[in-house]
Amino acid sequence: MYKLRPLLFLNQQCSSMAAMKPLRLMRVMSQRASLSSSAGKWEGGVSMVQGASRGIGLEFVKQLLEKEKGHVVASCRNPEGATGLHHLKSKFGERLSVLQLDVTNESTIEQSAKSIGKRYGSLNLLINASGILSIPQVLQPETTLRKVEKSSLMLAYEVNAVGPVLVIKHMWPLLKDGGGSGTDRDVAVVANLSARVGSIGDNRLGGWHSYRASKTALNQLTRNISVEFARRKDPITCILLHPGTVDTDLSKPFQRNVPENKLFTTEFSVQKLLSIILNAKSHDNGKFFAWDGQEIPW
Numbered sequence: 001m002y003k004l005r006p007l008l009f010l011n012q013q014c015s016s017m018a019a020m021k022p023l024r025l026m027r028v029m030s031q032r033a034s035l036s037s038s039a040g041k042w043e044g045g046v047s048m049v050q051g052a053s054r055g056i057g058l059e060f061v062k063q064l065l066e067k068e069k070g071h072v073v074a075s076c077r078n079p080e081g082a083t084g085l086h087h088l089k090s091k092f093g094e095r096l097s098v099l100q101l102d103v104t105n106e107s108t109i110e111q112s113a114k115s116i117g118k119r120y121g122s123l124n125l126l127i128n129a130s131g132i133l134s135i136p137q138v139l140q141p142e143t144t145l146r147k148v149e150k151s152s153l154m155l156a157y158e159v160n161a162v163g164p165v166l167v168i169k170h171m172w173p174l175l176k177d178g179g180g181s182g183t184d185r186d187v188a189v190v191a192n193l194s195a196r197v198g199s200i201g202d203n204r205l206g207g208w209h210s211y212r213a214s215k216t217a218l219n220q221l222t223r224n225i226s227v228e229f230a231r232r233k234d235p236i237t238c239i240l241l242h243p244g245t246v247d248t249d250l251s252k253p254f255q256r257n258v259p260e261n262k263l264f265t266t267e268f269s270v271q272k273l274l275s276i277i278l279n280a281k282s283h284d285n286g287k288f289f290a291w292d293g294q295e296i297p298w
């Protein structure tokens, strides 16, 4: 029975313009004009993928560069070691910039926001893709309450819930400038990578206490931010995404019993998620979607 548990868990996851400096105003206006074009939503715009060194984040960077005509800012903990990003940089040159950002170190988030502000002036899309499920000798998904450690609960919460929220906090002014009127497609989008196991209503199996609860916290914090943005009439839509069970380093130790057709490639999952993001409207603010566009209960 215990052998089956990883499979079951994984399947369950199955302006004020007048106040702006002229250069910045021109940038914002040209981005807004390009938003109304029928080609890519962020054609000419700026997207940030946080947690971009590998896995789903790296694939987002690749597909945004291939499908959209704008600029992509990819952040990760160790840019020098991010070989996948080096490869994309050699192919896409100036359209890709790479920044150092560790979600557990707020000064790296602040520094990244300053650097994006200086270079681009605004952001049209922020994808928080970083996340941890297991780290050898440090963090293991718990199959029983007996294995729950304070350090695991705190680490998962820090990386999976607190980190993305601090990133949104510091990118907020840039996202406000990246959004337009706040109607239909004219909004900046924040997409946080969550997981179906973070749903309380959908929890029938238990286990994975740290990861599960950290994603539940991410969901509530994202929903809370979405309410504040709506109340302030900020042209920003926040959504939560479950990518399915995807063949990455994160899922590798738990893939043994996953049927082949339930284990997605990063290409497939990101293609689906990008379509949800590109079609996100202001009325999607605060919603939690699975890879196939279905809403997930809280």
Ligand SMILES: NC(=O)c1ccc[n+]([C@@H]2O[C@H](COP(=O)([O-])OP(=O)(O)OC[C@H]3O[C@@H](n4cnc5c(N)ncnc54)[C@H](OP(=O)(O)O)[C@@H]3O)[C@@H](O)[C@H]2O)c1
Binding pocket: 013, 050, 051, 052, 053, 054, 055, 056, 057, 076, 077, 078, 101, 102, 103, 104, 129, 130, 131, 132, 159, 193, 194, 195, 196, 242, 243, 244, 245, 246, 247, 248, 249, 250, 251
């Ligand atoms: N794969 C799945 O089946 C699955 C299912 C449901 C949800 N998700 C969610 O999807 C997201 C992406 O997962 P993945 O499968 O692509 O995982 P992955 O391949 O393990 O990649 C995780 C990414 O998070 C980064 N990261 C970890 N700690 C960080 C920190 N402190 N600061 C900044 N970045 C940090 C890693 O950077 P380093 O290279 O520096 O370690 C890496 O780029 C996660 O939020 C995950 O919970 C995945």
